[in-house]
Each structure stands twice: as C-alpha cells, then as structure tokens.
Amino acid sequence: MTKRLNIYYLFGFLVAVYFCAFLSAPSHFVIKLNLLSKLEQLPLLLPYLIIWLVGFYGYDRLKSYGSRIKNSSDGKQINLIANGVLVLALWPPLSSILSVLTGATLVHPMGSTDRLIVIDAYFNIIWPFIGFWFVSLGARGLSELINLRASFKALNIVAAIVCVLGVLFTQSISYAYKRDPSNFNEPYWLVLSTLVVPYIYMWFLGMMATYYIFQYKRLSPGVVYRFGWINLSAGIGGVLLLSIILEFAYTLEIKFAKASLVSFMTLDFIFLILYAAAFGFIAKGAKQLKRIEDI
Amino acid sequence: MPRKSTTLYGQAVDITREYLGPAADRFISRQIENHLHKKPENLKKGDLKDLLVWINLAMNVLIADRSLVEDYLQKLNRLMQ
Numbered sequence: 001m002t003k004r005l006n007i008y009y010l011f012g013f014l015v016a017v018y019f020c021a022f023l024s025a026p027s028h029f030v031i032k033l034n035l036l037s038k039l040e041q042l043p044l045l046l047p048y049l050i051i052w053l054v055g056f057y058g059y060d061r062l063k064s065y066g067s068r069i070k071n072s073s074d075g076k077q078i079n080l081i082a083n084g085v086l087v088l089a090l091w092p093p094l095s096s097i098l099s100v101l102t103g104a105t106l107v108h109p110m111g112s113t114d115r116l117i118v119i120d121a122y123f124n125i126i127w128p129f130i131g132f133w134f135v136s137l138g139a140r141g142l143s144e145l146i147n148l149r150a151s152f153k154a155l156n157i158v159a160a161i162v163c164v165l166g167v168l169f170t171q172s173i174s175y176a177y178k179r180d181p182s183n184f185n186e187p188y189w190l191v192l193s194t195l196v197v198p199y200i201y202m203w204f205l206g207m208m209a210t211y212y213i214f215q216y217k218r219l220s221p222g223v224v225y226r227f228g229w230i231n232l233s234a235g236i237g238g239v240l241l242l243s244i245i246l247e248f249a250y251t252l253e254i255k256f257a258k259a260s261l262v263s264f265m266t267l268d269f270i271f272l273i274l275y276a277a278a279f280g281f282i283a284k285g286a287k288q289l290k291r292i293e294d295i
Numbered sequence: 296m297p298r299k300s301t302t303l304y305g306q307a308v309d310i311t312r313e314y315l316g317p318a319a320d321r322f323i324s325r326q327i328e329n330h331l332h333k334k335p336e337n338l339k340k341g342d343l344k345d346l347l348v349w350i351n352l353a354m355n356v357l358i359a360d361r362s363l364v365e366d367y368l369q370k371l372n373r374l375m376q
Contacts, residue, residue: 069318069321072317072321073317074317145317220316220317221312221313221316221317222312222313222314222315222316222317222318222319223313223314223363224314224315224316224357224358224363225314225315225316225317225318226316289318291356291357292315292318292322292357293318293321293322295322295325295353295356295357
C-alpha cells in the first residue's frame with residue numbers, strides 16, 4: 001500500500017516540478033502561444049496532467065496485480081512488464097519537464113532548434129528504450145511459459161514492418177539533415193548510429209513484445225484468465241505501438257516538417273489521449289486478473 | 296504434455312486450470328486454506344462438498360456466464376465419485 005501511494009507522491013512531485021519550471025522559465029521558451037499569459041495558459045495544462053495520472057493509475061493497478069502473484073512464474077514476468085509500464089508512464093511528464101527546462105516547446109521536446117535539444121532527443125531514446133526493454137523481457141518470459149515460439153510468418157511480418165519504418169525514418173532524417181544540419185549539432189554518421197539505429201532496434205523490441213503478449217492472451221490456458229488478458233494485452237500493446245507512432249510522428253512532423261503549433265498541439269493531444277486510453281485498458285485488465293487472486 | 300496429478304488437490308487444480316490458467320493452483324490453495332482451514336495436500340474426498348460451495352460462490356463473482364460455472368462444477372463433482 002505504501003509503495004503504491006509513493007507512486008502518487010511521485011506524480012505530485014513531478015507536477016510540482018513541472019509547474020515550477022513552467023512558471024519560472026522565460027515565456028518565449030515555454031510556449032509560443034504569445035496571446036496568452038502564463039497564468040492564462042495554466043488551465044490548458046490540466047488535460048495533460050489527467051493523462052499523466054491515468055498512466056500512473058495503469059501502472060499502479062498492474063503492479064498491484066504483479067505484487068499479488070510475485071512468487072509465481074507468471075508473476076515475475078508481470079512485474080517486469082509493470083516496471084516497463086512505469087518507465088513509459090513516466091515518459092510524458094519527464095519529457096515535458098525536460099522540454100521546459102531545456103527551453104523547448106511546452107508539450108514535447110521535439111520542437112526546438114536550441115542546442116539543448118540534443119539532450120531532449122537522447123532522453124527520448126534512452127528513456128522509452130528502458131521501458132521497451134523491461135516489457136519485452138516480461139513478454140518474452142510469458143511466451144516461454146506457454147512454450148511459444150514466434151512463427152516464421154510473424155517474424156517476417158515484424159521484420160518487414162521494421163524495415164519499412166526504418167527506411168522511411170532514415171530517409172526523413174537524411175532529408176532533414178541536408179536541409180538544416182544545425183538542428184542536429186552532430187555529424188551525420190553520429191545521427192545515424194546514435195539516433196536512427198536505437199530507434200529502429202527499439203521498434204523491433206516493441207513489436208516483438210506486442211506479438212508475444214497477444215499470443216499469450218490467445219494461447220494461455222484458462223477461459224477466465226484469458227478474458228482478463230483481453231484488456232491487458234490491448235493496453236500493453238497499445239502503449240508500445242503508440243510509443244512507436246509517437247516517436248515516429250514527432251520526429252518527422254514536428255522537428256523536420258515544421259508543422260504549425262496548432263497542428264502540433266492537436267496531434268500531440270490526440271496521441272496522448274490514446275496513450276492514456278491504453279493505460280486505462282492496462283488498469284482494467286489488471287483489475288480483472290487481480291480479482292481472481294483476491295477471491 | 297502435462298502429467299496427470301494423482302492427489303485430489305492436484306486433480307482439482309488440473310480441472311481448474313482449464314478455466315483459470317496459471318491462477319488455478321493459487322485459487323484452489325486459497326479456497327482450501329481460507330475456507331476449509333487445512334493444507335491443500337491434505338484435501339480429502341469428504342471435503343469436496345464444502346469446497347464446491349465456496350468455489351461456486353467465487354466463480355459466480357468472477358464469471359457472468361453461468362453455463363461455464365456449471366460446466367466447471369460438474370467436472371469437479373466427478374472427483375467425489
């Protein structure tokens with residue numbers, strides 16, 4: 001119970017840090033909505049806080065279920081996945097705080113040409129990578145519990161999708177680099193090896209983890225148990241796939257295509273709502289599964 | 296191919312696994328320990344009647360599909376014979 005409460009303390013702490021950073025940063029660094037004062041902009045932040053909170057709630061429910069069965073073979077894997085979910089739930093608030101602190105735009109760090117954007121860019125690779133790593137470890141562990149081996153067809157589909165995404169991403173980065181190398185502050189080979197390669201690898205991990213989790217939902221024994229996994233797998237798969245789409249869309253649309261602020265914020269908001277919905281599914285599925293353990 | 300259990304408790308878990316998957320062992324252990332106040336491995340045929348009452352109650356909370364619960368209870372009932 002105390003540990004679970006700590007998560008909400010952490011949420012409160014992050015909100016406080018974000019508001020302090022938001023109010024103390026020079027306004028032109030915080031947001032480009034110059035028509036509104038900072039105080040007038042505060043209510044605009046509320047939906048974001050709610051979305052962050054849903055992420056924490058999703059983690060909290062999953063961790064609660066994982067803790068309940070921590071000594072069992074599936075419990076160990078659930079706890080690994082829960083750790084990954086926590087990292088991914090922390091990603092939007094930490095990313096936003098970092099954005100304000102490093103002088104990027106308000107809602108996502110990919111909108112500034114400032115030199116400090118390098119910190120943002122690497123944070124947005126390393127942080128979700130940790131989350132993907134934990135989730136993929138847990139997903140792989142679950143698949144081993146049911147002796148699942150990825151089919152030849154599935155491996156080919158995942159490989160093909162990752163190849164296509166990778167080529168599109170590399171092409172877009174190359175175009176953006178040629179147009180304005182100052183956006184990157186790095187030689188091209190370094191951009192490719194430290195930005196593009198980790199992203200593509202992360203997407204591969206995320207897609208394989210999604211595949212394993214959906215297969216576990218489909219093939220694990222127990223009619224009632226599988227029913228609980230419908231929401232949980234949709235939630236975890238949704239978080240992973242939306243993270244991939246978010247990374248791809250932000251990198252391309254915001255940083256390189258110079259989208260307008262309104263379209264940027266609309267896109268950001270829609271994705272974050274979907275992201276929160278995925279965490280909501282995680283919470284619902286974890287609650288259903290925990291009910292089996294509570295009764 | 297999983298081995299068939301020889302103990303009554305193991306047989307009950309095997310049947311339950313069809314419905315609760317990896318949670319089956321934990322579920323049956325809990326019902327025996329909490330309601331019959333004995334160790335799962337000490338489950339006897341004479342305890343099954345009481346156990347079925349508790350399992351029936353628990354499954355009705357977990358599943359809305361009554362036919363599924365009936366099917367499960369019927370299989371457990373056969374252990375009494």
